[in-house]
Amino acid sequence: MTETELLQGCLREKRAAQHELFRRYAGKMMTVCLRYARHHAEAEDILQDAFIRIFNNLNQFQGKGSLEGWIRRIVINTSLKSIQKMSFQKEGLGGLESIPEMSMLPDVYAHLGEQELMRLIEQLPHGYRTVFNLFVIDGFNHAEIAQMLQIEEGTSRSQLAKARYMLQKFILQQSKTRIVKLFDY
Template identity: 35%
Template sequence: MSEEKINLTLILQGCQRGSRNSQRKLYEHFYGYAMNVCLRYSKNREEAVEILNDAFLKVFTKLDQYDPDYPFRAWLRSILVHAAIDYYRKNHKHPAHLELTALTDVAKEEPAMPRISPDEDMIPVLQQLTPVYRMVFTLFVIEGYKHHEIAQMLDISVSTSRSNLLRAKEKLRSILEKGRNRSTKSN
């Protein structure tokens, strides 16, 4: 076993015993990773911190459900994503459902989008999207959920999920093109 795994195991055991010191160590160790995930779902850093703190509270209360045979980071990510969804539901009681007027087969109409990596450079761009667009885009493109799963999580229809993804991609393309135009004008 690696030293990091042994330390993580000891920290997790301490957390299960309610050790504040172990909880602090776990929080500090995964803070950067967790914040990066939360920033993709939030409009700003303050919102991300709120999601992150809610998620860590869930981690500490549900740690007995963690299976040590699986990577802790994957389990943590799942909790972070669900905390972001819970935050979205709580704070966006009337989501921006789109009019679905001539959106028959949105999947066929989706314009090509450059591959987006979930790196920190993309976070400010994602934060310019509306909450519903950001949520659907992040769940679909970055997390890999299917439209029927997103629809169920967000309590929207599959076609609304598809149309929100389409609109999010269009908005992102517009934002990225404006950024490129600004950089070419300044050269």
């Protein structure tokens, strides 16, 4: 089934087409939801809400970009909506100035696969995680993030820096643990 046929089927409320659309994109979008949600159950709820919105608003997709991009944007928006009660201002490790610059060689993290990285992201405080996801993985700039989250651009930058710092600390801790384990052998 081509994408056009798929869209037409969904617009006609054909259950088979809707199921196919869901099957094609649900896996990737679930990863998006898991990155933003606090736990798996919440991610499922977000995915469900997002696809309801997708099916309800599919007629608004004008085909200007890719369907996947459009779907991803809705999933991200739904995720943000579900976590909008979180305060991005209150979380933090102090001012931006207090964060030491940390440079990490790629060798330290190159071995980390998606599961490990997801686990690391999950450990981040919610505000950091959201900004990190939006900026690093979903490709939004700070101005867009500030608008989406209704925060200052500076706050976005600050949260991103703190997120990076924490992630690198986590990675270093993991590395030490691995080294210790290696020595144990």
